[in-house]
Amino acid sequence: MASPEEEARIRQLIADSVEGGKRGNAAFAQVVTTYQSRVRAFCIRMVRNTADADDLTQQTFLKVWQNLATFRGDTSFIAWTIRIARNLCIDLLRKSNRFIPTDTTEPGNAFEHVTDDQSDYLSASAGMSALKVLENKETAEKVYDALDQMKVQQREILLLYHHQGLSYLEIATVLDIPQGTVMSRLFHARKAMQFELRSFYEKKNPTSGE
Amino acid sequence: MLTREQALLLDKHHDRETRGVEAAEARALLEANPDAKRYLADLEFLHDTLALPSHIDREGLGDAAIHARIMAEIEACSELEEATSAILTAGFRRECEEPADPALLARIMAGVAEQNQQRERVAAAATASDSLLDRLRSWGSGWAFTGAVAMAAALLAVTLSNRLAPGAPESAQTDPAKTTIINNYYVQAPRVDSLTPTSGFTASVTQGSQADDTATVIWLQPNGTLATAPKGSGPASSDPTLAGSGASPALPVHTD
Numbered sequence: 197m198a199s200p201e202e203e204a205r206i207r208q209l210i211a212d213s214v215e216g217g218k219r220g221n222a223a224f225a226q227v228v229t230t231y232q233s234r235v236r237a238f239c240i241r242m243v244r245n246t247a248d249a250d251d252l253t254q255q256t257f258l259k260v261w262q263n264l265a266t267f268r269g270d271t272s273f274i275a276w277t278i279r280i281a282r283n284l285c286i287d288l289l290r291k292s293n294r295f296i297p298t299d300t301t302e303p304g305n306a307f308e309h310v311t312d313d314q315s316d317y318l319s320a321s322a323g324m325s326a327l328k329v330l331e332n333k334e335t336a337e338k339v340y341d342a343l344d345q346m347k348v349q350q351r352e353i354l355l356l357y358h359h360q361g362l363s364y365l366e367i368a369t370v371l372d373i374p375q376g377t378v379m380s381r382l383f384h385a386r387k388a389m390q391f392e393l394r395s396f397y398e399k400k401n402p403t404s405g406e
Numbered sequence: 407m408l409t410r411e412q413a414l415l416l417d418k419h420h421d422r423e424t425r426g427v428e429a430a431e432a433r434a435l436l437e438a439n440p441d442a443k444r445y446l447a448d449l450e451f452l453h454d455t456l457a458l459p460s461h462i463d464r465e466g467l468g469d470a471a472i473h474a475r476i477m478a479e480i481e482a483c484s485e486l487e488e489a490t491s492a493i494l495t496a497g498f499r500r501e502c503e504e505p506a507d508p509a510l511l512a513r514i515m516a517g518v519a520e521q522n523q524q525r526e527r528v529a530a531a532a533t534a535s536d537s538l539l540d541r542l543r544s545w546g547s548g549w550a551f552t553g554a555v556a557m558a559a560a561l562l563a564v565t566l567s568n569r570l571a572p573g574a575p576e577s578a579q580t581d582p583a584k585t586t587i588i589n590n591y592y593v594q595a596p597r598v599d600s601l602t603p604t605s606g607f608t609a610s611v612t613q614g615s616q617a618d619d620t621a622t623v624i625w626l627q628p629n630g631t632l633a634t635a636p637k638g639s640g641p642a643s644s645d646p647t648l649a650g651s652g653a654s655p656a657l658p659v660h661t662d
Contacts, residue, residue: 299549
């Protein structure tokens with residue numbers, strides 16, 4: 197979630213953008229710059245195609261621009277934006293009948309170039325056992341493969357929580373579902389991910405007892 | 407949304423305490439109301455999966471202590487799941503923190519500029535539309551259409567704003583007997599290829615940048631009134647084509 201200062205900065209940029217003119221365009225460009233990577237990464241993970249993701253990112257921000265004056269601020273701006281992106285992704289998946297994963301080669305493994313710093317972050321986050329897992333990039337690839345194979349509903353809940361760092365309340369707003377359902381879906385999505393990975397993990401760690 | 411009575415009924419149903427008419431009501435509610443299904447799913451999750459005490463109902467979700475308990479239950483997962491979560495979070499975070507792509511930013515801002523121009527053109531077109539429609543009517547009456555030929559030949563597809571767009575092909579705008587399809591958007595390189603008035607019309611337009619923004623098509627009917635086709639849609643990467651039979655005011659318009 198964005199800090200209060202960051203959220204205030206964005207709101208000011210939005211207010212400037214709504215005013216229009218050159219100053220408004222410049223302010224909106226800053227908004228886009230701030231959130232472009234997040235939105236694009238979300239779209240990539242949703243549709244698993246970088247070209248489509250670029251188009252969806254563009255469409256998302258154009259819709260944001262068109263509707264900027266209607267942003268009421270009762271949720272965070274990124275949650276509002278991601279909701280637009282998510283709906284566009286779902287539309288595309290419906291149109292192209294891509295609910296069933298067919299392409300697991302894109303967008304590739306985000307851990308292809310994991311740095312030492314990032315490994316440190318990962319190990320600190322997950323503890324020693326996690327470090328064992330993370331020492332092997334194959335595991336990371338497996339995670340992403342599993343993510344790509346998941347149903348859209350499960351994939352998106354993991355993306356919204358882990359990828360976008362949205363709160364339960366924000367996710368509930370994005371998906372238009374109760375918070376309890378958010379927790380339920382997240383729980384089941386993680387279980388599904390865990391199930392996908394269990395046999396892989398057991399093969400790698402036959403004495404782990406998992 | 408569920409009423410409190412409906413929620414209580416579902417609570418009872420979940421606890422298998424409904425009988426007879428009440429059970430039938432609960433089943434009917436679940437059948438008819440998606441919110442009821444979600445509510446039941448929440449109950450199952452809270453009580454069956456997380457084994458929370460039965461007195462904790464949905465309303466209790468607002469309670470911070472209960473929320474914390476649910477969070478703890480969810481987070482208290484195996485080492486593997488922790489690792490999975492860490493992988494997802496860290497990997498995703500890295501993706502999200504990549505610097506913005508200047509080319510994509512340029513694309514987006516070009517689209518914004520285009521939309522700004524579009525708004526200005528629409529505003530200008532609104533003031534000019536009356537005179538344009540008058541001209542259309544005069545063209546139709548001048549051609550003295552009859553019967554089916556008149557029906558087809560009277561097809562005129564026009565967009566209002568593009569007439570005002572700099573660079574639009576002049577011949578397409580001013581020669582109604584030749585081609586009168588003009589695209590509403592995609593103003594950077596507007597192009598009109600063909601019009602076949604005997605069986606309808608087909609017009610291709612240059613590739614645009616917005617999937618949702620397609621031409622508004624207006625044409626003259628034999629009785630002199632104007633009809634408007636519904637908006638079409640298509641992927642931005644395709645070469646959008648407008649096509650239709652023209653015999654009906656509900657002329658389909660496709661752009662892919």
